[in-house]
Amino acid sequence: MVTTQSEPVYRGNPYEASCPTRRILDRVGDRWTVLVVGILGHGDARFSELRRSIEGISQKMLTQTLRGLERDGLVRRTVYPEVPVRVEYALTAAGRTLLEPLRALQEWSIEHLGVVSASQEAYDRAH
């Protein structure tokens, strides 16, 4: 937050359709993406490890999520041509920088779970 002059940041209205925040959030906000990045933050993992770690994810969605993250340059996929084949997934340097803001959001969730749940119950009783 020091940028005095000429910040190379996006200058448009942050709420218009083409806004980068929105494009990124479309990926980052994805429920599976957040979980995959979170797990890889604890260390590299194989495909099947990820699948076991994330309750309820289908093979299709895990593949799709990993491909998207790889395409964004946030995850690196390494194939070891053994028999049977072994594939390792790891966060790239850029991917690791995403951990902090994601962690902030997770902490917010945990801290506010109580009030949010209470509010929901109150709302549902009144409506």
Add this chain to the structure above:
Amino acid sequence: MVTTQSEPVYRGNPYEASCPTRRILDRVGDRWTVLVVGILGHGDARFSELRRSIEGISQKMLTQTLRGLERDGLVRRTVYPEVPVRVEYALTAAGRTLLEPLRALQEWSIEHLGVVSASQEAYDRAH
């Protein structure tokens, strides 16, 4: 938020289906929710102001998003029975606390837009 004893924080595996982070992210990760909260962070707004501010949102989705946020206790809805009726939306105290982690994510998006886009193009050329 003083509870010294028996902190009501969630203790389970952050990646299981019932995890609060996941429940919150289902809401927060929603593309419209983030935008609405972001705008309300700049000040209270009427329904039609929000609608004009968010390019591409339909009336239905704006209503749905606002109702969800109201139910979560993050947004307060105030009806002024004038003619024609005026409705103001404002962040609650809890809603305002969400601004910071959201802002962190937005900054991340802006800072990494370049590398992500470049990575995508490289990936697409190679596949």
Add this chain to the structure above:
DNA sequence: CGGTATCCCTCTCGATACTG
């Protein structure tokens, strides 16, 4: 103005089957 109700279509996602 600020909604609700309805229709309808798309597009995601899960389930299943098959492969290098």
Add this chain to the structure above:
DNA sequence: CAGTATCGAGAGGGATACCG
């Protein structure tokens, strides 16, 4: 093991019409 391919159900969300 780590995928790809295909199909079908269903939720998400837009368009439209109407209301207090």
